[in-house]
Amino acid sequence: MKLIAAKSILKANDQLAVENRQRFDAAGVFCVNVVGSPGCGKTTLLEALFDHLRGSLRPAVIEGDIAGSIDAERMEALGVPVVQINTEGACHLDANMTASAAAQLDLTDVDLLIIENVGNLVCTAGFDLGEHLRIVVLGATEGDDKAVKYPAIFQGSNALVISKTDMLPYTNFSIPRITADMKRLAPNAPVFQVAALKREGTERLTEWIAEKKTRR
Amino acid sequence: MHELAIVEALIEQVGTELDRVGQKGAVNRLEIAVGRLSGVHCDSLRFAFNLLSPGTIAEGAELSIREPSAISRCRQCGASTEITELVIDCPACGSPEIVIEKGRDLLLESIDIED
Numbered sequence: 377m378k379l380i381a382a383k384s385i386l387k388a389n390d391q392l393a394v395e396n397r398q399r400f401d402a403a404g405v406f407c408v409n410v411v412g413s414p415g416c417g418k419t420t421l422l423e424a425l426f427d428h429l430r431g432s433l434r435p436a437v438i439e440g441d442i443a444g445s446i447d448a449e450r451m452e453a454l455g456v457p458v459v460q461i462n463t464e465g466a467c468h469l470d471a472n473m474t475a476s477a478a479a480q481l482d483l484t485d486v487d488l489l490i491i492e493n494v495g496n497l498v499c500t501a502g503f504d505l506g507e508h509l510r511i512v513v514l515g516a517t518e519g520d521d522k523a524v525k526y527p528a529i530f531q532g533s534n535a536l537v538i539s540k541t542d543m544l545p546y547t548n549f550s551i552p553r554i555t556a557d558m559k560r561l562a563p564n565a566p567v568f569q570v571a572a573l574k575r576e577g578t579e580r581l582t583e584w585i586a587e588k589k590t591r592r
Numbered sequence: 593m594h595e596l597a598i599v600e601a602l603i604e605q606v607g608t609e610l611d612r613v614g615q616k617g618a619v620n621r622l623e624i625a626v627g628r629l630s631g632v633h634c635d636s637l638r639f640a641f642n643l644l645s646p647g648t649i650a651e652g653a654e655l656s657i658r659e660p661s662a663i664s665r666c667r668q669c670g671a672s673t674e675i676t677e678l679v680i681d682c683p684a685c686g687s688p689e690i691v692i693e694k695g696r697d698l699l700l701e702s703i704d705i706e707d
Contacts, residue, residue, distance in 0.1 A: 377617070379703040381609050385602050385624065386698060467594055499594040502631060527678050528631050560680045560688040 389503055392471035396478065396506025403483035406433075406589035407491065409505050411529060412513035414495030417539035417572055419447045421513060422490060424570070424578035425585070426454050433487040433586060438477045440469040440494045447492060457481055468499035471506055488589065501528040509534045509588055516540045516549045523557035531561045534588075535568060537581060542571040598632060598698065599640040603650050605700055610649060619653040621704035628676050629662045629695035653704075662695020 384390065400407045410418050426435055436457040439447045448460035459477040461469060474491060481489070491507060493500045512533040514522055517540055523530040530536065536558045538551065555567050566584065570577035606619060626632050634657050641655045661674045668687035675683065675695070682690045 377615070377705045377707050379609060379613060379615070379705060381605070381700045381702060383605065383609075383700050384698060385598060385605060385700050388601060388604065466597065468597075470597070498631070499597075502594060524680070527680065557680070 386502065389471045392475060393504035393506040396471055396475055397508070399475075399478065399483070400489065400506060400508070403486070405483050405486050405489050406585075406592060407489045407505075407507040407509075408585060409491045409493060409500075409507035409510045410513060411493045411497070411500045411510060411533070412495065412515075412539075413497050413518060416495070416513045416515040416518060418492050418495070418513050419450055420572040421537065421539060421570065421578065421581075422492060423450065423454060424572040424575050425490070425582050426451075426456055427575065428579050428582040429488070429586075433589065434485060435488045435490060436481050436486040438469075438474065438481075438489065438491045440473070440492060442466070442494060457486070463494055467494060467496050468503050469493050469505055470503045474505040488585070497522065497526040497529050501526075501532055508592060509585070511535045511537055513537045513539050514554070516543045516547055520548075520550045520554040520557075523554055523561055527561055530558060533562060533565055535565050535581075535584070536562075537568045537570055539570055539572060541569045541577065542574060595632060595636040595640040596644065599637060599644050602641075602700060603644060603648050606703055607649050609700070609703055610705070615705050617706040619650050619703060620706055621654040621656055622650065623656045623658065623701040623704075625658045625660055625697060625699040625701050627660055627662060627695040627697040629678055629692060630698045632698060634659065658701070660694065660697070663693045664690045665693050666690050 412418050437451045439460045442463050445460045448458045451458040459480045461473050461477050510533045512529055558567055568581045572578050645651050663672055664675050665672045666682035666687055667689040669685040671684035673683045681688050
């Protein structure tokens with residue numbers, strides 16, 4: 377007997393992602409999925425964002441890492457509610473892990489939920505977590521060819537953040553090149569340049585995220 | 593990509609589909625479609641399937657993979673072009689204003705069950 381299924385293999389994930397988004401919407405929570413390779417500066421970027429947010433939006437974080445709680449401790453030090461997910465080897469977060477982590481937070485006390493995904497430019501592209509915005513972070517020391525080499529993640533993102541721009545003088549990274557590539561892959565996604573340790577450019581990014589939340 | 597996670601999801605879905613129609617027979621064959629732009633590597637998928645299927649409902653099943661090609665449609669010149677890898681410019685006229693119409697799908701198409 378042949379059973380015709382014709383269903384997306386990741387349907388279970390996509391369905392859960394839709395449910396996550398509905399839960400976030402019902403609680404008035406705006407959710408941002410931050411992706412990028414290991415060491416591109418995602419956690420430092422979050423530290424800068426929370427610095428700027430103080431007093432306005434109430435943040436919370438879901439930290440995705442293969443092991444350890446280093447990032448979660450950094451968030452706790454800022455007084456931001458945080459749930460650490462250890463994927464124990466898995467290269468990406470999925471909607472199910474996101475749902476269990478979100479269940480550990482009191483969403484009524486949260487306006488902005490940031491998910492810091494596992495450092496990875498490949499696998500994170502395929503899994504909708506239920507976020508409203510996906511932001512891809514690329515360090516100026518990683519090379520300006522990454523958008524064309526890993527197109528899926530750039531194509532699926534709502535903004536590109538070029539981090540560590542204070543390192544630009546020491547690299548051959550071309551802002552015009554990456555900007556042009558991003559424009560072709562994701563025509564509506566703005567490109568931000570930040571040096572998060574120095575809090576340069578991070579305030580503008582924070583304002584943009586807050587504005588996106590208001591428009592939602 | 594994340595072929596192990598995909599095979600896990602596939603096996604779970606086969607179980608769900610069989611439950612849905614109340615079938616308990618052994619699975620002979622699974623037909624899946626892996627779009628050329630899905631980012632999934634078919635050899636890795638087969639490898640993961642051989643690794644994960646023993647002891648599950650899909651044990652011993654043949655995994656048949658179809659790889660439908662992708663289509664890019666150009667908003668400038670209107671050309672619809674079959675592509676086998678991701679392009680960011682129209683293969684016909686070079687314009688960047690293209691839309692990828694097909695090729696990202698990852699589908700469980702059919703399940704052959706022993707009668």
